Amino acid sequence: MFFSIDTNNGVAIYEQIVRQVKFAIADKTLRPGQLLPSVRILSQQLAINPNTINRAFQQLQSEGVLESLRGRGLAVCEGATLRCVGARQELLSERIGSVIAEALHAGLTREDIQAMVVKKLDTLDGQVETISSSFVPPT
Amino acid sequence: MFFSIDTNNGVAIYEQIVRQVKFAIADKTLRPGQLLPSVRILSQQLAINPNTINRAFQQLQSEGVLESLRGRGLAVCEGATLRCVGARQELLSERIGSVIAEALHAGLTREDIQAMVVKKLDTLDGQVETISSSFVPPT
Amino acid sequence: MFFSIDTNNGVAIYEQIVRQVKFAIADKTLRPGQLLPSVRILSQQLAINPNTINRAFQQLQSEGVLESLRGRGLAVCEGATLRCVGARQELLSERIGSVIAEALHAGLTREDIQAMVVKKLDTLDGQVETISSSFVPPT
Amino acid sequence: MFFSIDTNNGVAIYEQIVRQVKFAIADKTLRPGQLLPSVRILSQQLAINPNTINRAFQQLQSEGVLESLRGRGLAVCEGATLRCVGARQELLSERIGSVIAEALHAGLTREDIQAMVVKKLDTLDGQVETISSSFVPPT
DNA sequence: GTGGTCTAGACCACA
DNA sequence: GTGGTCTAGACCACA
Numbered sequence: 001m002f003f004s005i006d007t008n009n010g011v012a013i014y015e016q017i018v019r020q021v022k023f024a025i026a027d028k029t030l031r032p033g034q035l036l037p038s039v040r041i042l043s044q045q046l047a048i049n050p051n052t053i054n055r056a057f058q059q060l061q062s063e064g065v066l067e068s069l070r071g072r073g074l075a076v077c078e079g080a081t082l083r084c085v086g087a088r089q090e091l092l093s094e095r096i097g098s099v100i101a102e103a104l105h106a107g108l109t110r111e112d113i114q115a116m117v118v119k120k121l122d123t124l125d126g127q128v129e130t131i132s133s134s135f136v137p138p139t
Numbered sequence: 140m141f142f143s144i145d146t147n148n149g150v151a152i153y154e155q156i157v158r159q160v161k162f163a164i165a166d167k168t169l170r171p172g173q174l175l176p177s178v179r180i181l182s183q184q185l186a187i188n189p190n191t192i193n194r195a196f197q198q199l200q201s202e203g204v205l206e207s208l209r210g211r212g213l214a215v216c217e218g219a220t221l222r223c224v225g226a227r228q229e230l231l232s233e234r235i236g237s238v239i240a241e242a243l244h245a246g247l248t249r250e251d252i253q254a255m256v257v258k259k260l261d262t263l264d265g266q267v268e269t270i271s272s273s274f275v276p277p278t
Numbered sequence: 279m280f281f282s283i284d285t286n287n288g289v290a291i292y293e294q295i296v297r298q299v300k301f302a303i304a305d306k307t308l309r310p311g312q313l314l315p316s317v318r319i320l321s322q323q324l325a326i327n328p329n330t331i332n333r334a335f336q337q338l339q340s341e342g343v344l345e346s347l348r349g350r351g352l353a354v355c356e357g358a359t360l361r362c363v364g365a366r367q368e369l370l371s372e373r374i375g376s377v378i379a380e381a382l383h384a385g386l387t388r389e390d391i392q393a394m395v396v397k398k399l400d401t402l403d404g405q406v407e408t409i410s411s412s413f414v415p416p417t
Numbered sequence: 418m419f420f421s422i423d424t425n426n427g428v429a430i431y432e433q434i435v436r437q438v439k440f441a442i443a444d445k446t447l448r449p450g451q452l453l454p455s456v457r458i459l460s461q462q463l464a465i466n467p468n469t470i471n472r473a474f475q476q477l478q479s480e481g482v483l484e485s486l487r488g489r490g491l492a493v494c495e496g497a498t499l500r501c502v503g504a505r506q507e508l509l510s511e512r513i514g515s516v517i518a519e520a521l522h523a524g525l526t527r528e529d530i531q532a533m534v535v536k537k538l539d540t541l542d543g544q545v546e547t548i549s550s551s552f553v554p555p556t
Numbered sequence: 557g558t559g560g561t562c563t564a565g566a567c568c569a570c571a
Numbered sequence: 572g573t574g575g576t577c578t579a580g581a582c583c584a585c586a
Contacts, residue, residue, distance in 0.1 A: 009237040010149045023245035049586040095238050098148050100259045103231050106162035110260050117256050120239045121249050188563045210571035287515050288427045301523035327578045349586035370520050376426040377512050378537045384440035388538050395534050398517045399527050466571045
């Protein structure tokens, strides 16, 4: 399962799902044509109300990332991979920018901030299996 | 003025105010005994409803950061500085951790993430004080 | 319904609600895990604005007495019973102390005050359960 | 000085002054014709804004308890003593009733409440010099 | 249905 | 002038 929901980070749950679907597509964990887990199953696994999953999937359809295959479920659209790589870059960049802006505004120095980032990377990176990145560096 | 409100970053306005007051105290921009700008004035300057300011200030009182001086205004409590330095550390650490967890989950490597952080630092820190950076700002 | 609001006794409405929720928990009228009546319903029954109810509930959350179950309502926290028993003792003791201090200051004797208390107990306690009183109710 | 102001008991400051003037008159600490301390002096002694004292004194004039003597100050009205004795009875009875109602509502028994009253009397009565009471028992 | 946030505007006590 | 409380009503996320 490629979703992990954090109900205390201020990001709406449906928004977290939207982001993570895009990330999984950028990642090629989900490839064009591939079906997503059903709303019912996801709702059980994440202990999230189906309406919330639905709302996320509807937004992904309206953005042309997912498409409905009658009677089969929701599949990743053709050409979504590239767009999701771009979207990932943008989504993460925005959030990182917002956090760093707050930290600078709070009076921390570059060095303070970089130290905190490294510390968090040390803590969190170990917890995830290392995956070779398909990340496209900032333009 | 030491407040800057972003109505689109998912963080509630009153919560942003709470954080920034704590930051300003940690910063010694606001010192114990000092009066805060009045609710009405802040409300005008930030174009935020007075009730929203009030809610933030109520929370800060309940946390022992501010105290009400009847008819005069709200003042920073004695001993708030140290506690706010701790709070600042915690608040920023949490948010940075959340963003980095998301970035790792999205498949980025340590190096990808650090590169994005440096890029943002160059952009944002440069807006304040270009000299302090040893990197060439990208603009 | 375990709430009774008096809009003319100087105590803020939201504060009366906070106290009475704690009393009901101390009382075991409300037990840990149990859901409270919804804001909308309480607001109708008490003829009080929902925001006022909300404010009381917010405070109870910040004190760790209630917790929000997303989309379901507000529940009594585990372990709240004991803390509310202590809080009840303290809240009532404070108010009784304040009234007695005023009565003594006004020149009444211990005996005067105790007589007034007995009289009030006879009147008010009789309204609930006349049998429990060993005094003859005055009215 | 016969005033003692408690800014944390929920009763408005001007209301506390009104009550205590009436108590002092009921008590014969203040007798008809006698002048009250000036607003300026009271304001200094109580560390209360003169406007607040003024508001209390205006209410006492409008109730016929005090009268203005041109160029001399405010004096206790003729016949105020008896009315203040009645008022004292009523004011204290109301407040005591309100507290006892709350305690009963909170689930305490008569015995619980009387025990708390006795305990408070033991604590507080010692602090005040014993004064023979001119208290009129409940009708 | 649930609570959470925000705006708009009133009235009050106090300095 | 200051903050504190309350009402009225809107919109949102979630179950």
